[in-house]
Amino acid sequence: MFDDSTLVEDRIERLHERLGKELFRVLAPVDVTAWKSPGEPVDFATAAEANYDPISSGDRWGPAWSTWWFRMKGTVPAEARGERVHLRVDLGFEGDWAGNQSEGLAYTTAGTPLKGVNPMNRLIPLTGEGLPATIAKAGERLLDDSGAVELLIEAGANPNMGDYMNNPTDLGDLSTRPDTPVWTFGGADLVVRNESVWHLWLDVEVLWGVLKEQPKGSTLRATLLRRLEEAADVVDAQGIQEGADAARAHLAPVIASSAGNSAQIMSAVGHAHIDSAWLWPLRETRRKVARTFSNVLTLAEDYPEFTFACTSAQHYAWLKDGAPALFARVKESIAKGQWHPAGGMWVESDTNLPGGEALVRQFTVGLNWMERELGVAPTCTWLPDSFGYTGALPQIARLSGMTTFFTQKLNWSQTNTLPHHTFWWEGIDGTRIFTHFPPVDCYDSIVSAEEVFKAERNFKEKGRAKRSLLPYGYGDGGGGPVAEMVERARRFADMEGAPRVEFDSPDGFFDKAREEYPDAPVWSGEMYLEFHRGVYxxxxxxxxxxxxxxxxxxxxxxxxxxxxxxxxxxxxxxxxxxxxxxxxxxxxxxxxxxxxxxxxxxxxxxxxxxxxxxxxxxxxxxxxxxxxxxxxxxxxxGDSGQAAALAGSEVTVVNPSPVIRREVWEHSDGCSLIEVAPLSSAPLSALEVSPTNPVTCETRGSDIVLANGLVEVVIDANGLVSSILDLDAGGRELLAAGQRGNALSVHPDFPSCFDAWELQHQYKRSETVLEEALEVKVVTKTALRACVEVRRTHGDSTFTQRITLDADARAVDFEVHVDWREKHRVLRVGFPLALNARTDRSEIQFGHIDRAIAKNTSWQEAQFEVSGHRWALLEEPGYAVAFANSQTYGHDVRVLDAAAADRRGGVAFGYTLLRSATAPDPEVDLGEHTLRYSLVCGADLAHAHAAGLRLTQPLRETAHALETSAVASIEHREGDTLALIDAVKPADDGSGDLIVRLHEAEGRAGIAHVRFASAPSKVRATNLREKEAPEVAPGLTACSEDPSLYEVSMHEFQIVTLRVARA
Incomplete structure (x- = not known):
């Protein structure tokens, strides 16, 4: 026969367009008045009493970030009151990003929050079941006996910031936003949705999408084409309104045809990713939560099979505080099994930058709040949008009670793709957590045929597993699922030629996925995102x-x-x-x-x-x-050198860190070399010691030489470090031949996208080394400390560097004070080393990670900028150098270029100190900064940890007469592993018990000895939530000869939490 498929396909597209224009029947216009709140958002009572002025379609409102209230009054005609009537609102919407423009929340005249409105969710139901019935049960009516309705809508004039991830804008703050309107009011009316037409429109959309995914010439494609053609015939002959039901009858058999046993199964979980702050401030997120949650609750009442997962205890806390009526409805939905709290964390945090204890508290604080206020403690770690995932996370999550992990962000990587979608993720300590990446490659699907089939094609576990997760709902700025998404999912329940879609919860999906695929492959170590490296x-x-x-x-x-x-x-x-x-x-x-x-x-x-x-x-x-x-x-x-004089008492030194501190310390009475025990305090006079290796400072030609018998540092006439000798290692030179250390360099920084997020490889192609100094001078010269100060300029920026060597110290300390005035530049500091290191060992939470320095593979090359915490250790057999820092996370280590290395090679270590992006914040990082870092000669892991703690947990000074010993400390014995105490705190439950958290820091199984200040009555190992958990308990033994000492058997990088009942 003649092939008319192209013509028919064009006809079907046109049919879908025609149907889309006939979805609603307008009943009556609505009278709208408006009031602009004079400042920040106000409560409902204030807004309800305000004086409102008329506003019409086409009128402008704003400016950016202002709050307007719209009062809407109308009357539903008597003949329509038996139908489902909606108030349809257009605040001036544009595009389809639900959470990045004007949006609002509707209230009854009594102040009950009803439902949010945004460009993809404009309807507020006024009659029928669902939301109106729920409001009626609470004693309110949306329509009076005459059919009159009156609602108030609080609307935020949030600007569309979508163009400003790459371009600077003055819209990003109240102080700079233009005082001009940003939105054009679109009006409001009372409408009835033509249900038969709406359902036909969805049928055609879904089947048309399935058809396009079928191979040309296939039987199924031809069948779908002809059934859709028959539906078009009916509509053409009978009209859209009159023929909708008959047209659907032609399509029902193909929608009902079975998918077959081999079809993939997608667990559809409703979701609304709400960034706690981003292109909008925190105060706006509070309102986004209420708008989104109200929309979800409305949808749940209309679709009993609908399920929704929502993270972030902070968001629920905001809702409880700001909209208690909505919070109560959320709890009811949880009890019904439709709403599923997920994630367990206080917020969806970054995972590379927070410290270990802070990541623990993300879970414990979040889970404790959820269990207390919502009655549930989630078990799925739901983190779809963070910028890479630390190798410490599996252990932290599992010890918090989480059993599964979900994300999708790794599909943003630009060079390599993870080889799995469902797998076991193994952390640095060996802990595994069952993990899934959705093959749909997003967390905000709309359940389109295009997305469903994309997920089917992408799924890397095909042939081994059939189930994947389909998170759907408008996100980033909230919004959540809408009825059209749920309807599409219904149609994909069991359709020939398409994957099956089932409504599910996070736990339901993971239970089924783990049951069918228990031997899923293992990914070990961090999950590095090959993108967004500038956020370090x-x-x-x-x-x-x-x-x-x-x-x-x-x-x-x-x-x-x-x-x-x-x-x-x-x-x-x-x-x-x-x-x-x-x-x-x-x-x-x-x-x-x-x-x-x-x-x-x-x-x-x-x-x-x-x-x-x-x-x-x-x-x-x-x-x-x-x-x-x-x-x-x-x-x-105590770390600023600005301690004020403390009159009338001797200085007391407080060491809040878990290691012995022997260091030169500036205090209100001067400068002393002291040695103080971990987690203790004592009078200064009891801690002062005489230096074994005092510092000298001399001039050698045009150079300044600092030395203390352990280390010698040579600073040239331009203030660059030309030599660092480890005198304790036979005078070993640490800097590569002919190279200079502590050299500041400025590089162009013009990423091709995502300005503040991205640090792209091309920045290395051009650099300006700050070689010339305005001034080089000695500012401190005593037996305890010698310090050289160097001043430089570049462009409009100024730099004051300090290079310090202390008595008895193996560390050379560096400080740079910058008045940073550059834009689209990155500031780095580098140290080219005569060290044949193979790996960059960087501290992460509760351990460290080894990354290859050589770039032999695409995976290694992609890690040209990595994150670390307080220290990095570079080691060749028999010798190592450590770097520590006060606040800097981003760094790189590379093999020295041939021209810069001698025949043995070498490596260059560099910290990325500052950037100066212009979007979305055009002023980010401009201003003054003080950054500190150290180089430790002949270091080991213990030296590296101590150096990091010295820069980040300074000794403290107090006027109080206070002498304490450690309530708990590590007592290192021959053969013990290196263990560190991370937290000493009262128990969360107020019982008076002591909590001591420690971790194995060496990366090997071994024994640690924990000494308590007094013999406890009982010591128990717990999970991170301070509850006994035998399955995660270490070997814990009280020493029979000393009741204050306990032996803890630990595996590599194990986190151990001890709950101590005091005698």
Missing amino acids: TSSAELKRGNREVEAKLAVLEWLGALATERGIDYPLAEVEELWQRALLLQFHDILPGSSIHWVNREARAEYEALRTDIETLIDSLLASRAGGGTGSVEALD
Whole structure:
């Protein structure tokens, strides 16, 4: 026969367009008045009493970030009150990004929140079952007896920021946004959806999508084509409204035809990815949560099979605080089994940048809140959008009670693709967690045929497993699933030629996937994202704030443990709130520095507030522990050199770190070499020691030479380090021949996309080394410390570097104070080393990771910029050099170019200190920064850890007479493994028990000995939530000859949590 398939296909496309224009019948217009809130959002009562002015379709409203309230009044005609009537609202919507433009939340006149509106979800049901019935049960009516309806809509004039991930904009903050309207009101009306036409429209859309996925010439494609043609015939003959049901009858058999036993199965889980902050501020996310959750609840009432997964305890907490009626409905939906809390974390945090204890608290604080307030503790770690995943995460998640892990972000990698979609992910300690990447390659599917078949083609486990996860619902700025998505999923339930789609929950999917594929392959180690490498550096002030707040919280909890030992009250609720605030700032677009100026500005202010609030509690605990002290309490950080004079008492030194500290320390009375035990405090006079290796500082020609008998550092006339000798290793030269160390370099930084996120390889193709100095001078010259200061400029930026060598120190300390005024530039510092190292051993949470330095494979080459925490260790057989830092995460290690290396080769280590992207925040990183880092000669793992702690957990000074020994410490014995204490704190349940968390830090199985200040009555191993969990318990033995000493048997990088009941 004549092949008319192309003509018929064109006809079907046209049919779908025609149907889409006939989905609604307009009943009546709606009268709309509006009121602009004069400042930040106000409560409903204030808005309800305001004076409203008329607004019409076509009128402009705004400006960006303003809040407007719209009062809408209309009357449903009597003949339509038996139908399902909707209020249809257009705030001025454009495009299909539901959460990146104007959006609103509708309220009854009594102030009950109803439902959100956005460009993809414009309807508010007024009659019928579902939401109207729910409101009626609560004692309200949406329509009165005459059919009149009145609603108020709180609308945010949020600007469309989609173009500003690559281009600077002044829309990113209240202080810079133009004072002009950004949206055009589109109007509102009362409508009835033509249900038969709507369903036909969906039938045609789905079948047309399936048809396009079938091979040309296939029987199924021809069958679908002809059935759709028959439906078009009916509509053409009878009309759209009159012929819709008859046309559907022609399509029903093909929709009902079975998919067959070999069909893949996709578990459809509704989802709404809500970034806690990003292209909008935190205050807007609070409202996004209410809008999205109300939409989901409305959908759940209409579709009993619908399921929804939602993460982030913080979001639920915001809802409870701001919209308690919606929160109550969420809890009801959880009880029904439709709503499934997931993730377990306080927020969907970054996982590379937070410290180990902070990642633990993301889970414990989040899970404790969810269990307390929602009645459930999720078991699926749901992190779809973070920028890579630390190898420590499997153990942290499993020890928190999580059993599965879900993400999709790794499909963004630009060079390599992970070989699995369903697999066991093995962390650095050997812990495994069952993991899935959805082959649909997104977390916000709309359940289109194109997406469903893409997932089928992509699925790497075909032939071994059949089941994958299909997360659907508008996301990033929220929005969530809509009815059309659920209807598409219904049609894909069992259709010939297509995968099966089933409604499911995260736990339901993982249970089935694990049952069918228990021997899934294993991926071991970190899951590095080959993209967004710039977030290790962007917004350096937030990185500094994070490090400092994490350190201060550790001090606070340790002092809390000391206080409770004496029966002093510990402010448990206040400390939990401090943790919640700190954890929020670790969200995966805040701490990484990829948000608008408003978010960054507030985050910097919040870090400063956290510093103050934590110090206030520390002061209180120091005073209490010291028995009241001598009046006003002063506790100083001790790392700034700005300690004020403390009158009337001897300086007391506090060591809040878990290692012995022997170092030169600046304090209010001067400078001393001291040695102080871990987690203890004592008067300064009891800790001062004489140097074994005092420092000398001399001039040698045009060079300045610092030496202390262990290390010699030569600084040339331009302030560059020309030599570092390890005198303890026979005078070994650490710098490559002819090379200079501590050299600052500035590189062009113009990524091709995602400005603040991306650091792309091409930045290395061009550099300006800051070789010339304005001034080089000695600023400190004593037997305890010698310091050289170097001043430089580049462009509009100024740099003051300090190079310091202390008595008895194997570390050379570096500091750079920068007034950074560049844009689209990256600042780095480099050290070319005469070291034949093969791996970059970088600290991560609760351990370290080894990455190849040579770039022999595409996987290695893609890791040209990596993250690490406080230290990195570069080692050749028999010798190693460590680098430590105060706040810098991004670094690289590369094999030296042939021209820069001698015949033995060498490596270059470099920190990425600062960037200066212009989007989405055009001012990010501009301003003053102080960054510190150290090079440790002849180092080992213990030296590396100690160096990192020295820069990030400084000794503290207090005026209080306070002398304490460690409430718990590691007592290292011959043959023991290296173990470190990570937290000493009161138990979360307020019982008075002591919690001690430690980890094996060497990467080998072994024994650690833990000594307590006094013999405990009982010591139990627990999970991270401080509950006994025998399946994860280490070998724990009390030493018979010493009841204060316990032997802990640990495997490599094991995290051990001990719950100690005091005698």
